[in-house]
Amino acid sequence: YGSTRPERILAEVKSKATRGDARSVVDTIDQYCRHQEWAMNVGDEKGTILDSIVCEVKPRAMLELGTYCGYSAVRIASLLPPNSRLITMEFNPVFAAIARQVIAWAGVEDKVVLIEGPSGDWIPKMKKEFGLTSFDLVFLDHWKDCYLPDTKLMEECGLLRTGSILVADNVICPGAPDYLEYVRGSPRYESKYFRSHLEYTRVEDGIEKSVFLG
Ligand SMILES: O=C(CSCCNC(=O)c1cc(-c2ccc(F)cc2)cc(O)c1O)c1ccc(O)c(O)c1
Numbered sequence: 001y002g003s004t005r006p007e008r009i010l011a012e013v014k015s016k017a018t019r020g021d022a023r024s025v026v027d028t029i030d031q032y033c034r035h036q037e038w039a040m041n042v043g044d045e046k047g048t049i050l051d052s053i054v055c056e057v058k059p060r061a062m063l064e065l066g067t068y069c070g071y072s073a074v075r076i077a078s079l080l081p082p083n084s085r086l087i088t089m090e091f092n093p094v095f096a097a098i099a100r101q102v103i104a105w106a107g108v109e110d111k112v113v114l115i116e117g118p119s120g121d122w123i124p125k126m127k128k129e130f131g132l133t134s135f136d137l138v139f140l141d142h143w144k145d146c147y148l149p150d151t152k153l154m155e156e157c158g159l160l161r162t163g164s165i166l167v168a169d170n171v172i173c174p175g176a177p178d179y180l181e182y183v184r185g186s187p188r189y190e191s192k193y194f195r196s197h198l199e200y201t202r203v204e205d206g207i208e209k210s211v212f213l214g
């Protein structure tokens, strides 16, 4: 039931996942999207790659571009050390409203700040709005043709420091060719491709991890 896919995902979480248990929220969404209806969460396979990077980096300040239903926000927040923050940005108010409820159900709302609006408007304001110096880790999972312009904007706004890490979903499917060419060709990045599959399918996709060298 529910009129939109995100509403049906939220309904599934409320009926099947244990309140306050982030892992059960993640597993419930994966189960639903694998067996009932596909949705554009990073998913379990690529999610495991993301988990390993989050655990390795232990970010104090992390940014996610593209919240959707909050699946990866919950996944990431459950791994963050105490007094670390994930700022997650969603353009679509309908997605944001659902994500807030999924994040609350998982009990990670004290680690997640969800902001709504276009990334191009928000990125120049982040330092002032959040008292930030830079992001330790950025997860790009929003419009694929925004990966490159937003990366350049984050560089220009001084939101990346030597060692900041960019993790990009969907670099093969739907694909972000201009972004890939940039981070792989630029002397300012050290890039690595993690081969995987499009969430819940056998279609090839992958995650690109790029370290900003300053
Ligand atoms: O949806 C958006 C943009 S943000 C979501 C970006 N993410 C994707 O597009 C995305 C897509 C796919 C994918 C889709 C179809 C396929 F056949 C194959 C792959 C997979 C992913 O993992 C993704 O992350 C939005 C914004 C503002 C609005 O007003 C609005 O209506 C919609």
Ligand SMILES: [Mg+2]
Binding pocket: 040, 041, 042, 141, 169, 170
């Ligand atoms: Mg994605």
